[in-house]
Amino acid sequence: MSSLPAGWYKDPADTTTQRYWDGEGWLGEAIPADAVPPAGPPPVEAEPPVAPPPVVAPQPQPYATPPSPPPGQPVYGPPPGWHQPPPPGWQQPPPGWHQPPPPHGWQQPPPPHGWQQPPPPQGGWQQPPPAWAYPQPPHAYVMPVPQARPHGMLLAGLGQRLAARLIDIAVVLLLNIVINGWFVYQWWQEFRPIYTHYVDQVMAGVEPDVLEPTGRMQTLQMTVIVIATLLWLLYEAPMTSSRGQTLGKMLMGIKVVGVDSTEPIGFRRGFSRWAQLGMWTLFWWCLVGLVIQFLDCLSPTFDPRLRQAWHDKAASTVVVAVPRGATQTVEAAPRGDIPGGPQ
Structure with missing residues (x-):
């Protein structure tokens, strides 16, 4: 975690703009370097409402039990007590409901010509962990910590x-x-x-x-x-x-x-x-x-x-x-110009 406090700084990716640094990453849209930034973080733009997906009746399908891993191999899976959340709009089927039988004469379609069952993985291969096991970054992208410029100098x-x-x-x-x-x-x-x-x-x-x-x-x-x-x-x-x-x-x-x-x-x-x-x-x-x-x-x-x-x-x-002839081009915000905040 960076030790540089939150504030407005020049964006290292484009020095003609400035962005808000919240101590861990950049937030909000970039503004011109010579503009006066707001006194605090940029406002969070409200996301447009998302239309709910259409309600689709669930079609339960039989699932094959996955094979047990060899002895000594780690087993990846959800944490204890975890349950798959139902999709939006899903409703519990009424009691006594059963999967309808397939139409008369229906058969399992054959595999493509020449298709063969893939060989099992070689020794040492392990099932990768699910997506929820990877930590998610708090920001869209990571940028280097900007250099401190007290009062823009x-x-x-x-x-x-x-x-x-x-x-x-x-x-x-x-x-x-x-x-x-x-x-x-x-x-x-x-x-x-x-x-x-x-x-x-x-x-x-x-x-x-x-x-x-x-x-x-x-x-x-x-x-x-x-x-x-x-x-x-x-x-x-x-x-x-x-x-x-x-x-x-x-x-x-x-x-x-x-x-x-x-x-x-x-x-x-x-x-x-x-x-x-x-x-x-x-x-x-x-x-x-x-x-x-x-x-x-x-x-x-x-x-x-x-x-x-x-x-x-x-x-x-x-x-x-303060070299001779130099002028300050960026007027920093109340916290952006003082790394560490007021003493």
Whole structure:
């Protein structure tokens, strides 16, 4: 069963039309791709009334008892307690009714000339099961699951997202060089005598002392990490909240939108999206933050349907491609434009 929810999507069999997908297959007639679909599934067309078949008196015929299958062979038949339903219009014959005898002189017609009884099937043949034993498909034909298009737009490619993230990292790194550079220089001035003494001991063949940071080094280190976290927050969260694009996303032609609307997601959701990834910067000192951020950046590959990263799921957002000059040609229905429905 497909995980794509019900809604209106482009028909993979004819991309110039759109049809309603109910989660398992296509329903209803196709409509043009640029038409506004109804808010829900297409109406079910009433079938024309079928004239009842003429009433025909049943003519019971003698049936031969089928031969029993060989031992060990499976026996196919209706389930226990099943009875053949009577045809429409059939009535129970009155008591005492008997099959009328054939006309005088009637004989069984002979078989065609040269006809012979067909030989029995070879060993290993089995009686096929009746038609009711095969499951019936719920739809007339099976089509591939359509690709999710939030709000009628294509999902951003993984390469585009990676390139945009690398550009944003470079921008934040430049900001840290400008603002955090003094603190990093002070930390190096504090660490250089310790490092020089350690190298001298190694060159002299003496067992070196353990490198232990001073209290001022630890304070400077935490200051650098906190400032780096704040710079990342001030760079990414406001831009994502107001326009859905950082500098990297603008250059790569992608955008962050909510799964429920194309309106700006607002600062609350923008901060929630950034915090799922950026707050782990405070744990760089123990390397746990770097590992979790690395896995978060890889998480879109775990969601082949919407390519949502963990920070996208936290804010109910998706990243879509908005190349320059592109226009949206299909206005989706309330559920059709949001795979999964409103969050």
